[in-house]
Amino acid sequence: MPLRIPILFHANMQHSIQEVTDEWPRMSEIIETITFRAGYNTGMVIGGTALLGLAAGIIGVFALLRKRSLMTDALSHATLPGITLAFLFAGTFGLESKSLPVLLVGASVTGVLGVICVQLILHHTRLREDAAIGIVLSVFFGAGIVGLSYIQANAPGDSGGLNHFIYGQAATMRVGDVVLMGSIALVAIMATLLFMKEFAIVCFNDAFARVDGWPVGLVDLFMMALVVLVTVAGLQAVGLILVVSMLIIPPVAARFWTDRLSVLVLISGIIGATSGYLGATVSALFPRKPAGAVIVLTAGCIFVLSMFLAPKRGVFAHAIRRVSVRVKVAGDHLLEHVYESRQSTLTSDDFANFARMQGWSPLFQLLIRFALRRENMLGSKTRSEIRVTEAGLERGARVSRNHALWEQYLVSHADIAPSHVDWSVDMVEHVLSDELIHELETALRNQGVDFPPSLEGVG
Amino acid sequence: MYFDLALDLFPLLAAALAAVCCGLLGNFLLLRKQSMMGDAISHSVLPGLVIAFLIASTRSPLVMLAGATIAGVVTVVLVEFVKRFGKVEPGAAMGVVFSILFALGVLLIEKAAVRHVDLDAECVLHGQLETLVWYSAPATISGLWSVETLDAIPRQIITLTIILILAIGFVSLLFKELRLASFDPALATTLGFNSTLLHYLLMIFVAAATVASFEAVGSILVIAMLICPGATARLLTDRLRTQIVLSVLIALFTAVGGYFSATIIPGWFGRDTVNAAGSITVFSGLVLSLTIIISPSHGILSRMIRRIRLSSRVALDDLLATMYRAQEQAQAEMSASDISDAILRSKPQPLLNRAVKRALIQRHRGMYSLTEKGQRAARSIVRRHRLWEHYLVDQAGLAPDHVHETAERLEHLPPVPPAGPQTDPQGKVIPDDPQVP
Numbered sequence: 073m074p075l076r077i078p079i080l081f082h083a084n085m086q087h088s089i090q091e092v093t094d095e096w097p098r099m100s101e102i103i104e105t106i107t108f109r110a111g112y113n114t115g116m117v118i119g120g121t122a123l124l125g126l127a128a129g130i131i132g133v134f135a136l137l138r139k140r141s142l143m144t145d146a147l148s149h150a151t152l153p154g155i156t157l158a159f160l161f162a163g164t165f166g167l168e169s170k171s172l173p174v175l176l177v178g179a180s181v182t183g184v185l186g187v188i189c190v191q192l193i194l195h196h197t198r199l200r201e202d203a204a205i206g207i208v209l210s211v212f213f214g215a216g217i218v219g220l221s222y223i224q225a226n227a228p229g230d231s232g233g234l235n236h237f238i239y240g241q242a243a244t245m246r247v248g249d250v251v252l253m254g255s256i257a258l259v260a261i262m263a264t265l266l267f268m269k270e271f272a273i274v275c276f277n278d279a280f281a282r283v284d285g286w287p288v289g290l291v292d293l294f295m296m297a298l299v300v301l302v303t304v305a306g307l308q309a310v311g312l313i314l315v316v317s318m319l320i321i322p323p324v325a326a327r328f329w330t331d332r333l334s335v336l337v338l339i340s341g342i343i344g345a346t347s348g349y350l351g352a353t354v355s356a357l358f359p360r361k362p363a364g365a366v367i368v369l370t371a372g373c374i375f376v377l378s379m380f381l382a383p384k385r386g387v388f389a390h391a392i393r394r395v396s397v398r399v400k401v402a403g404d405h406l407l408e409h410v411y412e413s414r415q416s417t418l419t420s421d422d423f424a425n426f427a428r429m430q431g432w433s434p435l436f437q438l439l440i441r442f443a444l445r446r447e448n449m450l451g452s453k454t455r456s457e458i459r460v461t462e463a464g465l466e467r468g469a470r471v472s473r474n475h476a477l478w479e480q481y482l483v484s485h486a487d488i489a490p491s492h493v494d495w496s497v498d499m500v501e502h503v504l505s506d507e508l509i510h511e512l513e514t515a516l517r518n519q520g521v522d523f524p525p526s527l528e529g530v531g
Numbered sequence: 532m533y534f535d536l537a538l539d540l541f542p543l544l545a546a547a548l549a550a551v552c553c554g555l556l557g558n559f560l561l562l563r564k565q566s567m568m569g570d571a572i573s574h575s576v577l578p579g580l581v582i583a584f585l586i587a588s589t590r591s592p593l594v595m596l597a598g599a600t601i602a603g604v605v606t607v608v609l610v611e612f613v614k615r616f617g618k619v620e621p622g623a624a625m626g627v628v629f630s631i632l633f634a635l636g637v638l639l640i641e642k643a644a645v646r647h648v649d650l651d652a653e654c655v656l657h658g659q660l661e662t663l664v665w666y667s668a669p670a671t672i673s674g675l676w677s678v679e680t681l682d683a684i685p686r687q688i689i690t691l692t693i694i695l696i697l698a699i700g701f702v703s704l705l706f707k708e709l710r711l712a713s714f715d716p717a718l719a720t721t722l723g724f725n726s727t728l729l730h731y732l733l734m735i736f737v738a739a740a741t742v743a744s745f746e747a748v749g750s751i752l753v754i755a756m757l758i759c760p761g762a763t764a765r766l767l768t769d770r771l772r773t774q775i776v777l778s779v780l781i782a783l784f785t786a787v788g789g790y791f792s793a794t795i796i797p798g799w800f801g802r803d804t805v806n807a808a809g810s811i812t813v814f815s816g817l818v819l820s821l822t823i824i825i826s827p828s829h830g831i832l833s834r835m836i837r838r839i840r841l842s843s844r845v846a847l848d849d850l851l852a853t854m855y856r857a858q859e860q861a862q863a864e865m866s867a868s869d870i871s872d873a874i875l876r877s878k879p880q881p882l883l884n885r886a887v888k889r890a891l892i893q894r895h896r897g898m899y900s901l902t903e904k905g906q907r908a909a910r911s912i913v914r915r916h917r918l919w920e921h922y923l924v925d926q927a928g929l930a931p932d933h934v935h936e937t938a939e940r941l942e943h944l945p946p947v948p949p950a951g952p953q954t955d956p957q958g959k960v961i962p963d964d965p966q967v968p
Binding site: 136139140141142145193196197198199200202203205206207209210211213214215216217218219220221222225226239313314316317320321323324327328361362364365366367368369372375379385387390 | 561564565566567569570574613616617618619620622623624625626627630631633634635637638641749751752754755757758759761762765766793797802803804805806808809810811812813815816819823829831
């Protein structure tokens with residue numbers, strides 16, 4: 073059997089590995105490639121892969137919403153034994169063993185079988201989903217590897233092409249293969265757009281859909297079938313290990329940008345198509361850059377950018393919101409402190425003391441003062457003290473009064489001991505709305521509970 | 532000759548060590564529902580290996596191990612990060628992280644390779660068991676007892692042995708803590724164990740075991756061995772200690788069995804050997820499937836048998852109770868068709884035959900009646916039924932016309948209802964306990 077010598081692990085390799093610098097293609101070549109003019113074949117591959125990315129991005133949204141992301145991983149790994157079996161037995165049925173449609177049919181059969189096995193394991197044993205997916209993934213893939221090694225060692229004829237299904241080989245695809253891939257992708261896109269309403273209802277509330285009379289099982293099955301189609305279509309271009317990430321990454325990245333399904337599908341499709349397009353282009357320009365890896369990394373970059381920069385759900389936006397709330401709360405506390413100490417200025421010593429008691433870091437102190445000054449709550453600053461403006465004092469008074477109101481409410485209505493209320497009040501006093509304050513006042517007044525007078529009279 | 536020292540000894544040893552090492556650690560992944568983490572780690576150690584190599588320009592095992600272990604831990608941290616700060620569903624978070632890292636690895640491996648050397652990431656998947664050939668092996672087993680043997684042991688096997696010893700030490704020293712953290716991480720934290728730290732420690736071991744193993748056996752076998760032996764053992768026992776011991780034995784068994792399936796079975800058909808790592812994976816899948824079917828405690832077959840037994844006992848109980856009730860209505864004998872109508876069975880004959888065979892009922896001129904023994908059994912069932920009815924009305928506050936269905940189920944179960952009055956809520960007499968004379 074021909075041994076593949078692994079360079080990383082082979083103990084007797086004498087010469088060291090040096091980095092290979094890829095030769096950069098000329099500018100004209102780059103422009104030709106990205107504008108689909110670098111030959112018919114290359115253009116087809118790029119277009120086909122972009123279409124595939126679009127399809128995967130769209131159908132991936134539903135897989136994500138259905139929490140099936142890792143299930144697709146099991147599915148794609150389970151296609152390998154089907155490919156080898158189709159290769160081995162196609163001849164018996166009088167088919168050409170290396171024809172792509174035959175191999176892809178084999179891939180779909182074992183892929184679906186893998187998904188069924190996951191369901192069977194979940195249904196008949198006490199193993200959890202993660203274990204079931206891992207079992208199917210590894211065992212099926214192991215069977216595929218046995219098949220591959222058997223073919224390499226024993227089967228007549230050239231079997232080299234089979235390896236391409238693992239890592240993908242977009243650049244060497246033939247026009248016929250690309251057309252097949254593209255048309256599968258198109259079918260998947262059309263079907264998804266046609267059945268969007270059904271998919272949405274099953275994804276968001278399958279119990280309701282069932283009660284409402286939708287054939288949930290059927291719709292679910294159809295969604296899974298589309299996932300199988302996209303996976304199988306992507307095998308040759310992207311490879312079975314990475315095709316799953318075309319289904320997972322674009323929707324996850326798109327999810328950061330929107331809460332609406334239609335927009336989600338659109339963005340996810342665009343991300344998928346962009347990564348597919350870029351991946352195939354780079355792989356056409358640089359012979360040693362596998363398309364699958366480039367596609368995934370492109371999608372990965374978009375994911376990382378989305379995760380950090382998305383305006384509402386992004387990590388940065390989130391952090392900024394959290395910090396600004398904390399700054400506001402701290403500012404409220406400071407003004408409340410000034411109001412309650414019945415002064416109109418804040419001495420530096422006092423501020424330092426208060427900051428130490430609250431545990432504010434120096435940076436945080438700066439932030440608070442900056443925020444308050446911007447809102448005109450703090451005025452001019454001399455060497456030893458800071459002036460608090462009218463507005464600042466009023467805010468302090470308001471916070472102080474809210475604090476007292478809520479405290480009274482908790483003691484008289486929620487049966488909390490007076491010594492225990494302060495802590496939770498500190499958190500709530502900043503978020504009381506005007507209506508709520510009004511309601512509190514009425515409730516407390518009816519109870520005959522004392523509370524601080526309204527602020528109308530206060531400076 | 533099925534076993535050749537030169538060809539088989541080291542591959543077999545490597546496969547067995549890797550299987551045992553992964554199988555041992557996999558138990559805890561399984562319990563923490565983190566099995567796919569093994570999959571994620573084994574994908575993402577690839578860039579760790581390549582980056583470690585590119586930085587240190589050496590293939591020394593320590594550097595490789597360090598790089599891969601760091602990559603493993605980084606994976607765990609990244610998945611956690613994406614999950615928490617991106618609010619992404621756990622499965623998807625894992626998928627995103629490991630596929631990006633794996634893609635990075637694939638790209639880097641191309642970058643690291645000289646054009647004319649045949650390097651592809653496939654070896655990482657398939658494993659290199661077959662390359663561990665011992666060219667100067669002694670001719671006989673007895674020839675193994677020499678110093679040369681020690682020198683000939685491949686590096687992979689030494690690394691694996693060290694990791695295995697460390698893993699065994701880790702599991703046995705921290706067994707109590709691992710068990711607690713696996714079943715109830717919240718409790719572990721309140722008791723003062725840092726279950727997060729323990730989790731990361733486990734992940735470090737998984738990463739180390741992964742990289743030590745897949746040098747020799749390929750990542751796909753690592754994933755299989757992290758999950759399958761533990762899952763198989765989990766279907767055989769409810770005790771963690773037993774599960775761990777079983778999983779190690781199963782791992783060993785599948786490694787040996789799978790290895791010889793790869794080397795021997797193709798030979799029967801005059802073919803070359805197939806990939807051993809793949810074959811071990813498939814073998815472990817077969818062992819698992821077999822266990823799913825025939826496991827005495829949790830297998831499909833035994834559960835089916837239990838269900839059939841239960842339903843046949845229930846049918847018999849119902850038959851006796853029906854005849855007893857008929858007897859109360861002064862109908863001591865029933866025809867087969869009467870019974871068929873009463874117990875809603877279109878074909879009561881097999882059931883009747885079984886009851887006759889057990890001497891619970893007797894047949895006389897086509898009419899059936901309860902025997903002495905059947906009388907006693909029937910009384911016990913009807914007594915339980917009516918006592919339950921009484922209990923449900925008296926204690927659980929159900930309406931008298933709502934309790935029959937529930938009592939109909941409860942009467943077949945072992946617990947005996949508390950003793951009650953002479954009559955049930957419908958005014959029917961509760962028979963005496965037939966056991967008491």
